[in-house]
Amino acid sequence: MTSFNPNEHPHRRYNPLLDEWILVSPHRAKRPWQGQKETLSEDNRPEHDADCYLCAGNVRANGVKNPDYTDCYVFENDFSALLTTEVNFESKEQSLFQLKPERGINKVVCFSPKHNLTLPEMEVEAIEKVVQTWKEQYLELGSHDFINYVQIFENKGSVMGCSNPHPHGQIWAQSSLPTQIEKTQKSLRAYYEKNKTSLLKDYLDQELKQRDRIVLENDHFAVLVPFWATWPYETIIISKRHFGNIIAMGNEETKSFAEIIKGITVKYDNLFETSFPYSSGIHQAPTDRVSHPEWHFHMHFYPPLLRSATVKKFMVGYEMLGEAQRDISPEQSAKILRDLPNQHYKTKTT
Amino acid sequence: MTSFNPNEHPHRRYNPLLDEWILVSPHRAKRPWQGQKETLSEDNRPEHDADCYLCAGNVRANGVKNPDYTDCYVFENDFSALLTTEVNFESKEQSLFQLKPERGINKVVCFSPKHNLTLPEMEVEAIEKVVQTWKEQYLELGSHDFINYVQIFENKGSVMGCSNPHPHGQIWAQSSLPTQIEKTQKSLRAYYEKNKTSLLKDYLDQELKQRDRIVLENDHFAVLVPFWATWPYETIIISKRHFGNIIAMGNEETKSFAEIIKGITVKYDNLFETSFPYSSGIHQAPTDRVSHPEWHFHMHFYPPLLRSATVKKFMVGYEMLGEAQRDISPEQSAKILRDLPNQHYKTKTT
Ligand SMILES: O=P(O)(O)O[C@H]1O[C@H](CO)[C@@H](O)[C@H](O)[C@H]1O
Numbered sequence: 043m044t045s046f047n048p049n050e051h052p053h054r055r056y057n058p059l060l061d062e063w064i065l066v067s068p069h070r071a072k073r074p075w076q077g078q079k080e081t082l083s084e085d086n087r088p089e090h091d092a093d094c095y096l097c098a099g100n101v102r103a104n105g106v107k108n109p110d111y112t113d114c115y116v117f118e119n120d121f122s123a124l125l126t127t128e129v130n131f132e133s134k135e136q137s138l139f140q141l142k143p144e145r146g147i148n149k150v151v152c153f154s155p156k157h158n159l160t161l162p163e164m165e166v167e168a169i170e171k172v173v174q175t176w177k178e179q180y181l182e183l184g185s186h187d188f189i190n191y192v193q194i195f196e197n198k199g200s201v202m203g204c205s206n207p208h209p210h211g212q213i214w215a216q217s218s219l220p221t222q223i224e225k226t227q228k229s230l231r232a233y234y235e236k237n238k239t240s241l242l243k244d245y246l247d248q249e250l251k252q253r254d255r256i257v258l259e260n261d262h263f264a265v266l267v268p269f270w271a272t273w274p275y276e277t278i279i280i281s282k283r284h285f286g287n288i289i290a291m292g293n294e295e296t297k298s299f300a301e302i303i304k305g306i307t308v309k310y311d312n313l314f315e316t317s318f319p320y321s322s323g324i325h326q327a328p329t330d331r332v333s334h335p336e337w338h339f340h341m342h343f344y345p346p347l348l349r350s351a352t353v354k355k356f357m358v359g360y361e362m363l364g365e366a367q368r369d370i371s372p373e374q375s376a377k378i379l380r381d382l383p384n385q386h387y388k389t390k391t392t
Numbered sequence: 393m394t395s396f397n398p399n400e401h402p403h404r405r406y407n408p409l410l411d412e413w414i415l416v417s418p419h420r421a422k423r424p425w426q427g428q429k430e431t432l433s434e435d436n437r438p439e440h441d442a443d444c445y446l447c448a449g450n451v452r453a454n455g456v457k458n459p460d461y462t463d464c465y466v467f468e469n470d471f472s473a474l475l476t477t478e479v480n481f482e483s484k485e486q487s488l489f490q491l492k493p494e495r496g497i498n499k500v501v502c503f504s505p506k507h508n509l510t511l512p513e514m515e516v517e518a519i520e521k522v523v524q525t526w527k528e529q530y531l532e533l534g535s536h537d538f539i540n541y542v543q544i545f546e547n548k549g550s551v552m553g554c555s556n557p558h559p560h561g562q563i564w565a566q567s568s569l570p571t572q573i574e575k576t577q578k579s580l581r582a583y584y585e586k587n588k589t590s591l592l593k594d595y596l597d598q599e600l601k602q603r604d605r606i607v608l609e610n611d612h613f614a615v616l617v618p619f620w621a622t623w624p625y626e627t628i629i630i631s632k633r634h635f636g637n638i639i640a641m642g643n644e645e646t647k648s649f650a651e652i653i654k655g656i657t658v659k660y661d662n663l664f665e666t667s668f669p670y671s672s673g674i675h676q677a678p679t680d681r682v683s684h685p686e687w688h689f690h691m692h693f694y695p696p697l698l699r700s701a702t703v704k705k706f707m708v709g710y711e712m713l714g715e716a717q718r719d720i721s722p723e724q725s726a727k728i729l730r731d732l733p734n735q736h737y738k739t740k741t742t
């Protein structure tokens with residue numbers, strides 16, 4: 043009988059953060075692709091676009107004029123999915139029809155006034171300002187009585203449902219812990235209670251020894267393709283020190299964090315020499331006024347592309363009904379990302 | 393204080409099958425959309441396409457010639473994600489790096505030799521043949537020692553990663569229960585043990601009384617937008633009788649099932665007068681030779697479109713990192729689907 047080879051044989055891997063399994067079919071990337079291709083967005087945007095509702099000085103749909111901001115600019119989402127309104131609600135105890143009103147605040151964070159930039163093309167100092175802004179927002183939003191969790195995220199690229207190429211992210215803050223956070227917290231807590239250590243600290247220590255899934259590291263952070271990654275080039279930034287939220291980062295750590303965000307997003311752009319789409323976001327301790335020694339600050343990157351700038355991985359039938367499935371091994375992806383240059387392809391001197 | 397209105401106020405709903413919550417923002421569909429639009433696939437396909445590897449009589453990439461089939465045709469996927477190969481594997485007990493080899497069989501099921509048809513455009517008798525084929529496959533695949541679960545599904549439309557418009561679905565059969573099946577089974581079992589009844593039977597009985605989420609029904613099945621639906625026009629077909637798998641369906645039920653599949657897919661096509669994309673699939677009892685009184689046969693439809701034939705719902709940043717989120721209420725969607733004609737728009741006499 044042949045010996046098992048993780049780069050050749052179908053297998054399942056366990057995601058200890060979400061407590062679920064995924065399917066890996068490393069041999070499958072070889073199949074030809076005749077399906078849908080994404081259209082590349084043209085990449086000659088002006089530094090200021092008079093039609094962009096995020097550019098400095100422009101007027102938004104609701105009549106509000108953006109200030110002439112010079113680094114980050116935060117405002118409440120004009121089309122918020124969550125509202126602060128308190129409503130009268132009588133709950134009927136029905137196990138199969140459970141519903142509860144939800145309150146929250148949605149914000150938009152412009153990363154830069156320059157319409158034609160993206161995180162990988164920004165200076166580290168400018169990314170530091172973004173991290174600083176996230177800190178302020180986590181603190182401010184979390185200070186509301188009715189806000190128990192603050193989700194910071196970015197949808198980059200039209201294939202990720204982003205409707206405006208101006209560099210920006212979002213923050214959704216709310217009363218309940220969202221489903222993915224509940225699950226993650228449950229796993230982190232169970233591990234912490236059992237071992238009195240952080241799951242992600244122990245995990246990162248082992249990854250830093252094994253090295254085959256590490257993409258980049260600096261003094262305070264590492265980026266790696268998690269052992270249980272589902273998206274082809276999914277990565278996670280994990281802090282080397284065990285702390286629970288963005289506020290706990292010192293000045294040096296803040297700078298390192300900005301550096302590693304630049305590092306991984308530059309590699310992403312270099313992969314297919316395109317502005318690489320992804321959804322990314324920070325997972326951190328809730329703001330529910332309870333101590334959370336189990337939480338370990340981290341940031342996920344979920345990019346859809348698989349084979350080229352135009353061919354993505356479809357998480358569809360089997361993935362929706364059965365389980366997440368990937369077509370190359372995490373180790374193969376990590377090696378590809380690790381071997382890419384650290385300088386953005388657009389700034390290459392030839 | 394305003395009273396809670398589920399068609400107006402943000403709220404969360406509980407999915408008792410997956411044991412997780414989703415966010416409903418019914419007011420949010422009003423926001424303007426400036427983002428990505430899907431391209432419509434041209435819809436003048438020939439009945440037989442010489443370049444299609446699924447059409448009767450054509451030769452596939454691996455040199456195999458398809459027979460001149462007249463209704464359904466099943467073959468092993470030329471690019472299977474799962475393989476039957478048994479491999480030697482030594483498991484190391486490591487909680488953060490868990491992996492196990494997986495065996496399985498992937499099949500392709502052509503629904504019709506006619507390249508230019510789709511389920512909603514097929515006769516009920518022809519859909520009955522498809523259901524018959526699914527029955528045979530469930531039985532045959534499930535009879536293998538190493539197959540414990542059989543996932544029958546369809547990816548329809550290029551936006552769902554379907555690379556060939558020829559009417560077809562897939563079957564992935566494997567040793568382990570996939571993640572979504574494990575979760576569903578856990579919920580069904582807990583409910584069954586507590587109440588000695590089927591969760592979905594009790595749920596359907598209540599829906600048939602309330603009626604506001606019912607889309608269609610016949611003697612043996614109902615289609616409804618589940619109370620906890622995440623995709624804008626997500627539906628579920630539930631059998632009125634409590635049985636666990638497709639084999640348990642009698643002749644009348646088989647016919648009714650074919651009828652209701654036609655019914656819902658015709659409504660879907662009529663919604664935006666387009667060939668409506670979705671991923672669909674049957675959830676049913678495992679083939680693991682254990683009795684499963686908790687299982688209740690059902691079929692999910694997960695369609696991505698939201699506003700029109702070209703604007704889909706993006707399940708991205710918040711949805712991937714926080715929780716699934718929908719922009720109209722399930723009751724609004726159900727009413728829209730219910731009010732659509734039952735005759736396919738292409739066959740309308742004007
Ligand atoms: O098997 P196909 O049709 O080539 O591929 C499609 O369905 C599969 C099962 O849902 C997915 O894994 C693929 O990403 C998708 O493109």
Ligand SMILES: O=P(O)(O)O[C@H]1O[C@H](CO)[C@@H](O)[C@H](O)[C@H]1O
Binds near residue numbers: 711
């Ligand atoms: O808020 P936006 O950018 O308009 O919308 C985008 O991100 C949201 C949060 O992930 C999603 O709910 C939307 O489907 C997506 O199009």
